[in-house]
Amino acid sequence: MLKLYTAGLSGNAHKVRLALNLMNIPYEEVAMSFEDGSLKGADFLAKNPRGQVPAIEDDGEPIWDSAAILVYLGRKHDGENWLPTDPAEMAHVVEWLTVAGGDHLQGLARCRFLKKRGLSEGYEQALAAAQKSLDMMENHLKNRDWLACGHPTIAEPACFVYVDLADEGEIDVSGHPAVTAWMNRVRALPGFVKAPRA
Numbered sequence: 483m484l485k486l487y488t489a490g491l492s493g494n495a496h497k498v499r500l501a502l503n504l505m506n507i508p509y510e511e512v513a514m515s516f517e518d519g520s521l522k523g524a525d526f527l528a529k530n531p532r533g534q535v536p537a538i539e540d541d542g543e544p545i546w547d548s549a550a551i552l553v554y555l556g557r558k559h560d561g562e563n564w565l566p567t568d569p570a571e572m573a574h575v576v577e578w579l580t581v582a583g584g585d586h587l588q589g590l591a592r593c594r595f596l597k598k599r600g601l602s603e604g605y606e607q608a609l610a611a612a613q614k615s616l617d618m619m620e621n622h623l624k625n626r627d628w629l630a631c632g633h634p635t636i637a638e639p640a641c642f643v644y645v646d647l648a649d650e651g652e653i654d655v656s657g658h659p660a661v662t663a664w665m666n667r668v669r670a671l672p673g674f675v676k677a678p679r680a
């Protein structure tokens with residue numbers, strides 16, 4: 483069975499957990515620790531040279547980084563829906579994977595990280611980045627239901643998680659009605675699971 487390596491309240495790992503549930507793929511979760519050094523041990527580094535979660539192992543094949551894992555799962559399971567091969571559609575999905583792995587990590591996820599640790603240095607800068615990405619999503623979603631195509635793709639689990647967890651970074655998304663409506667559409671998808679919270 484596919485193994486999903488997670489740790490603590492990792493939002494990046496939840497992107498993969500959410501995708502596995504939306505795609506109805508059986509998996510077992512291996513809970514790693516951020517504290518005991520196991521993420522940087524030789525065994526785990528053989529699965530992910532970055533020593534981070536998420537990673538998966540499927541049929542003995544290790545894959546790391548949430549975006550790469552979503553690409554793998556999307557293509558393997560009902561690929562034309564989750565990651566279409568039409569050149570323009572595939573490019574639109576990748577656009578949103580880069581938002582999830584870039585803009586969201588520098589803004590929304592950074593704010594959450596700093597607030598959870600009671601740190602203030604860098605918060606204002608991260609908040610500005612978070613607001614910018616929410617404004618960009620709001621503008622994009624004003625006249626469409628889903629981020630990349632006319633149906634849900636792996637862009638949805640990639641981008642949903644840190645927007646959903648924005649409140650943990652003391653960011654209120656409710657001033658972005660198109661984003662809020664999109665979040666509710668994602669929550670209504672069959673198999674949807676909530677992110678773990680403290």
Ligand SMILES: N[C@@H](CCC(=O)N[C@@H](CS)C(=O)NCC(=O)O)C(=O)O
Nearest residue numbers: 492493494533534535536547548549
């Ligand atoms: N771009 C990576 C980011 C992964 C990442 O930052 N993982 C964090 C948890 S959310 C982690 O494992 N941190 C531990 C470390 O870097 O040592 C992805 O999307 O998978």
